[in-house]
């Protein structure tokens with residue numbers, strides 16, 4: 492049903508992009524040459540190829556949640572997706588999107604809701620386990636009971652407070668790289684539970700090409 496609703500071209504989602512294939516090849520070559528450091532740097536800075544098998548399961552994963560989100564940044568700005576759904580770096584089995592965003596970039600609400608969590612006290616981040624659970628973020632509860640999480644915000648980067656009502660497109664925060672984060676980016680995901688990474692599921696976004704599941708290594712412009 493949702494496929495008809497959003498007239499999605501599911502077939503196109505099964506094709507890995509040339510960039511993704513090239514990236515995977517470079518990664519494999521670097522590994523075989525034992526240049527693991529460089530391979531890992533590439534891996535952590537861009538994160539690797541997405542498995543698009545989830546598209547076959549998307550209908551079941553989404554359940555009744557057909558909502559199409561706006562991209563969580565300023566209109567007319569475009570940002571690169573560096574990790575998508577079920578990406579093999581840190582989103583294994585997760586339905587989260589990482590947008591590469593410079594520190595201090597404006598983060599906008601992707602959907603109306605009420606702020607249920609906001610934290611901006613942490614100032615550090617990195618790709619070490621010691622930073623896990625130490626990221627700044629905002630959680631917004633939607634009227635259908637789902638939650639959107641906007642993560643790795645900069646110190647003092649939460650511009651809304653718990654209990655605030657926010658509307659789609661409203662400025663809510665400033666991106667950063669706090670917590671478990673190898674480089675400045677915005678981690679966005681939607682869950683059925685109040686906490687991040689609990690029962691997350693794939694969502695569609697409005698793009699210049701219509702509602703889509705976002706793909707890694709592509710830039711998307713907010714409408």
Ligand SMILES: [Zn+2]
Nearest residue numbers: 587588589678
């Ligand atoms: Zn992420």
